Amino acid sequence: MNIFQQREQILADLIEAYREHDEEKTDNLLDQLADLDKPAEQEKPLPEEPKEYGFYVTANNDRLLLKDIDNYWSARTYDNDSVSNVWKNGINYVKWQTVCETLPPEAFPLKRLNTGDGDDD
Template sequence: MNDSVLVKLDRLFDKLKTASDGDDWNAVRGLVAQVASLVKVYEKPLPEEPKERGFYVTANDGRLLLKDIDDDWSACTYDNSSTHAFWKNGRNYVKWPTVCETLPPEAFPLKRVNIGERR
């Protein structure tokens, strides 16, 4: 029988409760390691962050993003509200993990926009 991850986690958490109630800390450590390894298998790595600074568009809807000199990302959006923030954390400038958390998977990979040569 092939149990889902949630069923496996539920069983491990039941065992953790029993072990911690009985002060069996060796068992607790072993079970915590099992939970961590189970969760690790199902983690998805972040898409690769573009190395160069500049403008990028998302693959799904062509949203324009900017990677600045501090390696912060901003979204070039039009909104009538002065309090609007695009990113999930409510900020205007974010690091790569927040970009990945905010945008859907189909937005990647980002495509670099050639804006011509600067003078």
């Protein structure tokens, strides 16, 4: 049975449980429905990584990020005159996958900044 057939069966069972006022069965079926969506959610492709190194800002809150020449990313935010770490495990320089895992979906796509050094768009 494929995922669409499973979802269809759970929905049919959910309607029946609702009509029977079976709260426990309804909750169980809702959990099953949510579990069906978890694998699909985990398999979502990462946003496309910008090719050029340089400074970027996030789409949702203009957080400043830097992609260096070794393809590592760092967040360039300051709190109390020190660089604030936003990446998990206290790491300062991370690969693209960690950027995508740490930032919310609305942070993408990143916008490249023109710094005036001639290497920008």
